[in-house]
Amino acid sequence: MSKALINTFAPKLIAWHGISGRSGLPWQGNRDPYAVWVSEIMLQQTQVATVLERYPRFMKRFPTVKKLAAADIDEVLAEWAGLGYYSRARNLHSCAKQVMTEFSGKFPSDPVLLEQLKGIGRSTAGAVAAFAFHERAPILDANVKRILARLFAIEGSIQDKAVNDQLWNLATDLLPKKSVDMPVYTQALMDFGATWCTSRKPVCLGSERKCPFAKDCQANLSDQVLLLPQKTKKTKSPEFDCNMLLIRSGNAVLLQKRPSKAIWGGLWSLPESTWKPRVLGSKEADLSSQELFEAAMPQVKTLALAKACKPFQKANEIKHVFTHRRLWMHIWQANCSKELTLSNPDLKWVPLNQLGRYGLPQPIKILLQGLSLVRGGGLKN
DNA sequence: AATTCGGGGGA
């Protein structure tokens, strides 16, 4: 590796940030570890534009780690709804309680200790330590991986452990000498990756702007910029079917709290039958009310409820695409003559005008919102 | 080492 680059990278990057870096984002320029931590978690796998709207709202709702720790998990999930990766919200809440009980309400500054907290991995630990405590700890997010893989023309999939270790070593070697430079340096890395050394249209190709590392970058010098970093190919995601029960009684709809480890864990949703692999040409219309109930709610005595409902009708079919699954949700609708008392705390009648209080999966939220707009309540299609 | 967790934006 070029020894000169090790010494010059950090100062050059910081100089670049002074001219072309991002500034004025709500979570920047703040050394409160709680504020830094929330922003880092929210920004994981989530675009800046989205976080820009949701971060201030979250901070207003939960201004301190103490208030977050004291909140009910349902409140946290409701605030997180729509952001995805709901384990982040569960870990966030769990971590807040950890900080209160194990660290007397104050985040540790040591990245090794930070990494022991729920939902904080090595990279997020480094970011919190750098921004909040000026620790000389490296980060290695998608931006940094791309920058380093190009700068040093790292071959091999970045998911590969040996390559990943190599990138961590480089990230450590390139840190600025002075710890006081850590916040601006860390921010500069993210900004440079997000705005200049981008995946598809890096500045070094076809832009009038001049990359400060053009003569250092091995990928640029060997015309490999768009080929790096290398990734292992993804297999096409499998398809699944599921049945969702839309049971209405007057202006209320029956919601079921999802198991915490399932997809959309902990969110309130429509009662759902078990997921099964999609079978082409399968006959779907023959499901009786009783079968639908037993599949969706095996844990409750549903006979009374089933009998109180008129027969289910196929009301809608929604395709929803996840990163790793493609899901067809079959919506079965029935009206219930009255709101039967429910002993199971995971089942609840919710008036349509109070849906906003619950953290609903995005496609279900859209479905039910459409429902509340239709007078008389029938679904279209 | 591979898989599992959403959602939105862009090409």
Add this chain to the structure above:
DNA sequence: TCCCCAGAATT
């Protein structure tokens, strides 16, 4: 449609 993104936890 496919790829990408301020990754971590689980197996």
